[in-house]
Amino acid sequence: MNPISLVIAIPDRSVRRRLTEELGASPWIEIVAETRDLMTTYAEVEEREPMAVVIAGRLARAPEFEVMRALFATLDVRWLVITEVPDASARDQGSPWGRTSDLFPIDTDIPADRLVETLRSVTRTARRHGVSPVPPRTETPPTSRPTPPSNVVPDRAKTNRFIVIGASTGGVDALLTVLSSFPADCPPTFIVQHTGGGFGDSLTRLLDRQCAARVRPAAEGATASHGDILLAAGSRAHMRLAGGSPLRIVLEPGQPITGHMPSVDALFHSAVPGARRAVAALLTGMGRDGAEGLRALRDAGAVTMAQDEATSIVYGMPRAAMELGAAQSSLPLQQIGPAILRACAAPPQASPSQRMTTR
Template identity: 50%
Template sequence: MTIRVLIVDDSATMRAILTARLSREPDIEVVAVAGNAAEGRELIKLHDPDVVTLDIEMPGMNGLDFLEKIMTLRPTPVIIVSGATQQGNELTARALALGAVDCYSKCDRSGGLPMDDHGALAALVRQASQMRKSGRFARPASLARQAADKVPFNVRAIAIGSSTGGVEALQILLRDFPADCPPTLIVQHVNARFAPAIARSLDEICAAHVVLAEPDLPLRAGHVYFAPGGERHMRVGGTDSPYIRLRPGDPVSGHLPSVDVLFASMAETFGNAGVGILLTGMGSDGANGLLAMAQAGAFTIAQDEATCTVFGMPRAAIALGAASVVAPIGSIARHVLRKAA
């Protein structure tokens, strides 16, 4: 089946480049292009595309407002196309939190526009076409606000893995973490360039302090450590005085950093004093690691299908018998707090 794509970008040159990159794929058709939000809105109504690529750094429009309207009024998988500016990174992080399924960088590491992206955009479009957006997730009253100022935790650390749709899910989950939560580590599959901005956006809504992980950083209660991405896996080490290990390596389960690597180190370091949470994402990264945590006696949770953007990673873990609990995203924090208290 042909995947129908709408491109929204204020640059005629960029519209032409994106169209060329997608049109050479036999299973993808660019049905229309738009130069601004108003055109994009009308073309979405006219063509009902399977996927929209959206540049949110367009003059004369608020890309985030436009994205929120798409997600609310006509839920459609959206890929954010971002330039190499700091503002673009911040907007992309917020867009992912609003429900955009992934992000695509116009530029290479040097900040230039590459002649060929080696099929990267086409691969994102194929993944996005499999998304099922069912509107906004319901957000229950915040558990963090209901909790006492100090919670007596027995859990030594929490590890979270997520991929496609994960930034939005993390916003919902971390909103309910109290300020004195156990040390929490996150591996989210995302372009390394956007990781700092995503960490900052999560910090704005979380009572605990969300920071970008650094090598050999000691784990502290009330802190959430977001993997910086790039070419390093994130592990935990040091049973008596646990710390973060960021080390180069080959992809594991197709990813670098890998959720499987983080979860396996949690099983080895904390045993039954850890919690593993596997959220929405394509593929199976994290399933084997969550099983290792479960076999070590840890409490393990997988997000349920109804609230996942993509049920791939949780489905794989559930099939292995790795999940102690399968729960909607809005109640996962409740399970964690009950177990940890």
């Protein structure tokens, strides 16, 4: 019998020790580490590659956790999230779980024997016998980037369009889906993803490995041409477009906007001067960051879209955009990447004033 290797990640020392003693007494469980914060948990999971992690709900709700999960996806780790109220709705505003295959809510007072049975039922048999169901992570050589999809815009069809995207809760998986449809020579793309500090660089590397285009962290004065994607995540400054050819960004320290740093609204508002060339998308996320900026872009002539409710992990930001009339379309996640590329291939829209004078 091969026991299930387990990490217990709980800030409360008494709760952590109780679970360690109760679960450690089971012949089915091998406790390989105890942690009390996300950074230590990240290090232990990376080193020990456990089959499962029992994690406190408040750690799982931190923005960094979503990035951590994505980074360890190939390890097939199961995350059992302790919550006082087991989640009954995938759209609950405080819930990081509900629509994923690796997150499982458990009651805070679950008996040890039931928790062991849950662990036995949700961990993969292949992992128990030491066979990884997914190949280990490797860096993708520059010469073997993912094959561009069939909807690549030919060089001769390139326009001066650019793309701006905002995302929050559920955004890591959403971005992986959207960007996987982008060709290696996609229009210049600028993204704000809400996440905590410490994981921005890891998220950038994850997206870069999975995308045909080049994903780089946002840096002061950086420029983006075709094939470049600049990502602001976990930084203490807002990313704003500063114009130029190629397009240049500035990083602006200051106070959070709509509760976030960096802010999607800050990025979207900075794109308004070039709105006729812009294609903007607002993806899954809690709150309303990005909704006002998306409305400003639409009013100035940009192509705007939002993720639909059915495919959003949290339908907060997209809902706010739809209620404001900021998005011209509400689309399922799988359709957003292709829709962005189609919009980029079309001629820029006329400004509102130009449309009025041509009647």
